[in-house]
Amino acid sequence: MSAVSAPTEPVVRVSDLSVRVGTVEAVHSVGFELAAGRRTGLIGESGSGKTLTALAVMGLLPDGLSASGRAVYREQDLVALSEAELCRLRGDRLSMIFQEPLSALNPVQTIGEQVAEPLRLHRGLGGRESLARARELLERVQIPRAAEKLGQYPHQLSGGQRQRAMIAMAISCSPEVLIADEPTTALDVTVQAEVLRLLDRLVDEEGATLLLITHDLPVVAGLCDRVLVMYGGHLVEEGAVGEVFDSPRHPYTLALLESIPSLDQELPSGRFRAIPGAVPGLGQFPSGCPFRNRCPRATELCATMPALEGEGHRAACWHPAS
Amino acid sequence: MSEQPEMVFRARGVTKRFALPRQAPWLPRRFVAAVEEVSFEVLRGESLGIVGESGSGKTTLLKLLLGLEKPDAGELRYLGRSLRREVQVVFQDPVSALDPRLRVADIILEPLRVMGLREPRETRLHELLQAVGLPRAAAGRYPHEFSGGQRQRIAIARALAPRPRVLLADEPVSALDVSVRAQVLNLLLDLRRDFDLTLLLVSHDLGVVRHLCQRLLVMQSGRVVEAGETRRVFAAPAQPYTQLLLAAIPTLSQRRTA
Ligand SMILES: Nc1ncnc2c1ncn2[C@@H]1O[C@H](COP(=O)(O)OP(=O)(O)OP(=O)(O)O)[C@@H](O)[C@H]1O
Ligand SMILES: Nc1ncnc2c1ncn2[C@@H]1O[C@H](COP(=O)(O)OP(=O)(O)O)[C@@H](O)[C@H]1O
Ligand code: SF4
Ligand SMILES: [Mg+2]
Ligand SMILES: [Mg+2]
Numbered sequence: 001m002s003a004v005s006a007p008t009e010p011v012v013r014v015s016d017l018s019v020r021v022g023t024v025e026a027v028h029s030v031g032f033e034l035a036a037g038r039r040t041g042l043i044g045e046s047g048s049g050k051t052l053t054a055l056a057v058m059g060l061l062p063d064g065l066s067a068s069g070r071a072v073y074r075e076q077d078l079v080a081l082s083e084a085e086l087c088r089l090r091g092d093r094l095s096m097i098f099q100e101p102l103s104a105l106n107p108v109q110t111i112g113e114q115v116a117e118p119l120r121l122h123r124g125l126g127g128r129e130s131l132a133r134a135r136e137l138l139e140r141v142q143i144p145r146a147a148e149k150l151g152q153y154p155h156q157l158s159g160g161q162r163q164r165a166m167i168a169m170a171i172s173c174s175p176e177v178l179i180a181d182e183p184t185t186a187l188d189v190t191v192q193a194e195v196l197r198l199l200d201r202l203v204d205e206e207g208a209t210l211l212l213i214t215h216d217l218p219v220v221a222g223l224c225d226r227v228l229v230m231y232g233g234h235l236v237e238e239g240a241v242g243e244v245f246d247s248p249r250h251p252y253t254l255a256l257l258e259s260i261p262s263l264d265q266e267l268p269s270g271r272f273r274a275i276p277g278a279v280p281g282l283g284q285f286p287s288g289c290p291f292r293n294r295c296p297r298a299t300e301l302c303a304t305m306p307a308l309e310g311e312g313h314r315a316a317c318w319h320p321a322s
Numbered sequence: 323m324s325e326q327p328e329m330v331f332r333a334r335g336v337t338k339r340f341a342l343p344r345q346a347p348w349l350p351r352r353f354v355a356a357v358e359e360v361s362f363e364v365l366r367g368e369s370l371g372i373v374g375e376s377g378s379g380k381t382t383l384l385k386l387l388l389g390l391e392k393p394d395a396g397e398l399r400y401l402g403r404s405l406r407r408e409v410q411v412v413f414q415d416p417v418s419a420l421d422p423r424l425r426v427a428d429i430i431l432e433p434l435r436v437m438g439l440r441e442p443r444e445t446r447l448h449e450l451l452q453a454v455g456l457p458r459a460a461a462g463r464y465p466h467e468f469s470g471g472q473r474q475r476i477a478i479a480r481a482l483a484p485r486p487r488v489l490l491a492d493e494p495v496s497a498l499d500v501s502v503r504a505q506v507l508n509l510l511l512d513l514r515r516d517f518d519l520t521l522l523l524v525s526h527d528l529g530v531v532r533h534l535c536q537r538l539l540v541m542q543s544g545r546v547v548e549a550g551e552t553r554r555v556f557a558a559p560a561q562p563y564t565q566l567l568l569a570a571i572p573t574l575s576q577r578r579t580a
Contacts (some may be wrong), residue, residue, distance in 0.1 A: 045499040045501060046469075046471075187376075188375050188376040188526045189526055189570040189571055190566065190567060190570045191375070191376070192570070193570035193572075196572075215499065215500070216572065218573050219572050221572065221574050221575070221577050221578070222576050222577065225578060240579070241577065241578070242577065245574060257574070259503075259504055260500075261529045261530070261533050263528070263529055263532055263556065263571065263573060266533075270511070271504075271511065272503075272507040272511075272533070273504055274501065274504035274508065275500065275504070277501065278455070278471075278501050279501060281469075
């Protein structure tokens, strides 16, 4: 694509982004950049604030939730844009694949109509033309017997096929930025591997910039070049996948990595490695560093929130692991 | 020393078909064989993993073992004393598995009540809550007040309440975050070691099966395509389908970038 900016220039620059659920702050002033053509993974356990961060960037927060701060895409601040302006960008330049395809797809509209919709809306294609394109798209995401599927409803497709249909819809207008929220969490390993391979290829072909949200670290290793780690609504670590996974600095990242059982070695001391305690609910994280009630390295210093520090590889911790 | 291992379940040529909805009234009814000609046994004290892609028949197989589905062909037997008293199950979907009108205490103790087991209820309840890592205060609350992972732990506590000798678990940790996942898996390891629990574990997480199960059944479209010792199957899968399944697992060391 000719419109892609130089590889070092960020396509999306998020700064000081916070999300409130009513009066409770759920995402705390996060900042990161998505460099053009790069694939960035966003990891963390459920309740860390991954989805809310993505929804805030897309201007898709549900009622009762509000965002502040900036998310700049091509000189436009997505947080400040009007709904009409956002609608013009969404599904066209910016696209999102949701965590649950069944709830994101309309149950009473055919797959064909739904995949064709962005093309009618943003490209002004007519009914016949857009359906023909929809069929090509379904073939491109390797849905078997695509022509037949055009007239079917979401419940008539398998889980893997629904996820593919949603990917087809998301890439229909060749978006510049694609956010995928746990796109394979509901799928079994063989289907997951196919969907990830597909996503990988499409991002290459379209020259898109990808933000992949997942709690599966190995998936990020295989697909992404950068990684963001969230916990308790804070961005706690960020860097190149190799650096973060090989020499994690934040104790939470280290704990996540250690909890993955090896496939070719026995468990150390015969037990699965656990992170003590559980992820607190919204508004229940300790003040200061959100991980301090579960962290083996915590001291009194940790009652104050550490800043995200470092060059290239950054971490927010008073006593980093490496 | 050379004592024969005691058999807990024995399945011989078990088949289960489901009727598909008719496409039109004049067309013949079609069937899907959810489980087809399956033979295996479960030995006392072992843990047996069942893996395979979605729709391969794993849950149906568990239901057949429990007598919740009747086989269309073949023979299936529980060889212990009482299936009802000795075998418990944790189903795949913890949300629909818990009665929303009951308090957690009543949910967990229900099997004891139904079986008329006499046991100091309060003590047992607290033991169970502690075992699955839930606070005592959870006892008085209702299922909707808990997250998916917590509900899964309530379901596990309920299954363990009557001290089963055999536990069937269908994806018991797939809804759990890494924090809690390891705690539940370690609990299963402990029960196996301390109470000689026999475990049948359905999981699509092959890493979990690798470390929790000594033996493995690999299912594809209703059939058992490979069976064997877990270590052997991981080291040298004999069937192309098993190879495909193992190759599909993402690992940390497979990197896109160096
Ligand atoms: N009550 C039923 N009526 C009709 N078909 C059924 C029924 N239960 C299961 N099936 C079909 O039988 C096959 C095996 O289903 P089963 O639930 O045993 O799969 P599974 O291996 O547990 O899959 P998953 O990993 O998705 O849970 C599938 O094709 C399923 O659609
Ligand atoms: N619509 C909502 N209403 C109230 N609370 C919400 C809503 N969406 C998310 N939350 C809460 O905000 C926190 C972060 O949620 P989320 O971004 O979905 O986490 P993740 O995607 O990392 O699992 C959680 O505690 C969650 O319960
Ligand atoms: S700041 Fe303190 S509590 Fe937080 S992760 Fe670092 S050492 Fe642990
Ligand atoms: Mg989420
Ligand atoms: Mg199942």
